[in-house]
Amino acid sequence: MEDILRPIYQERASQANTLGIVMINKREKDVPVTDTFDSILLVLVSEAEVPVFVKHYTYYGKKAALYMVTDQQLNEWLLLGSNKKIFDWLYNGKILFDRNEYIHGIKKELIEFPFYGRKLKMGLEFAKLIRRYMDGRAFFDNGHYLDAYNHVVHSLHHLARLAVVEQGFHPEVTVWQQVKQIDPEITxxxxxxxxxxxxxxxRLELLFLASEFLIHSKMKSGTNHLVDVLAEKEFWSINEIINHEEVSLYNVDLTMLLEYLIDKSMIEVVMKETKGQGVYHRYYTLSKKLY
Incomplete structure (x- = not known):
């Protein structure tokens, strides 16, 4: 299979902006990793016109896909966990070309999982967890049980991913297999x-009660990153928080997370007068009890 695809990847390897090439072959009973394709060629480049460029090939009744991905896009996937297959591809794929040990460096960092990267990733997972949990609770309170169920399943998935990251591992495609060893209570x-x-x-009623305890147990690790950012100065407007380089990664989950932390007395609201009578600006500050 590698011999058949060699002309394709050798052409890419000869280009100056190619950083590395990895081949991933379909494993028996593990179709999702390669999206049913027999082989994947992952070509990592320093820059390109589009962040992800894909080509499909057919050969002798089999099919292959080529993914050309920029370094910036790869780093975003690794940070946000928005492409879970990429971890499997990097962990288990065969390195065909590696300029200046670029891929070896990425794999080393994935294994070591630097503490700062973990803090940010835990923060993002905790924010998603709170969003799903609060939305699910609202649907439950209004009698929309199927919608509540959908959100609760997602919230448990984020709770599981948070538990995995907390122990220094990257959540993989088989996250429930990972968390079964790490935190069987969530499973x-x-x-x-x-x-x-x-x-x-x-079922939902019992789960909401149990989830409260588990979420509380993860609150410190899940909010460490946001607390570190907010500690940079005393008062923050919502616009300042949203546009902070790192906090902007929390995206649509941020406002719900802030309201949750206000309810838990971790963040306090400070009101400042506006020109309108009886109308105040809302500013946010860390609770004094955190110091």
Whole structure:
């Protein structure tokens, strides 16, 4: 298979902006990793007209895909976890070309998982967890149990990913297999939600009670990054927080997270007068009890 695709990747390897090339072959009973393709060629480049360029090939009844990905896009995927297959590709793929040990450096960093990267990743997962949990709670309170169920399943998934990151590992495609070893209590909660024969509303009610405790137990690790940022100065407007280079990665989950932390007395609201009578600006500051 590698011999057949050699002309394709050799052409890419000869280009000056190519940083590395990895081949991933489909493993038996592991179709999702390669999206049903027999082989994937991952070509990492320093720059390109588009961040991701894809080509599909057919050969002798088999199919292959080429992904040309910029260094910037790869780093975004690794940080945000928005392309879970990329971890498997880098961990298990065969390195065909590696300019100045670029890919070896990435793999080394993935294994070591620097602490700062973990803090930010935990913050992003915690924000997603709170968003899903709060939305699910709102649907439940209004009797929309199927919608609540959907959000709760997602919230447990983010809780599982947070637990994995907390222990210094990257969440992979098989995150439930990982978390079963790391935090079996979360796995048990998930299994009870999806396999219990109790009526759906009863299952959700019990899960919300149990989730409160688990979320609370992850609050410190999940908010470390945001707390570090907010400690940079005393008062913040929402616009300043949203446009902070790192906090902007929290995206649509940020406002819900702030309101949750206000409710938990970790963040305080400071009101400042505007020109309008009875109308105040809202500013945010860390609670004094955190110091």
């Amino acid at each position: 048990k909660l998930y299994e009870e939600l999806v396999t219990s024969e109790e009526p759906l509303d009863k």
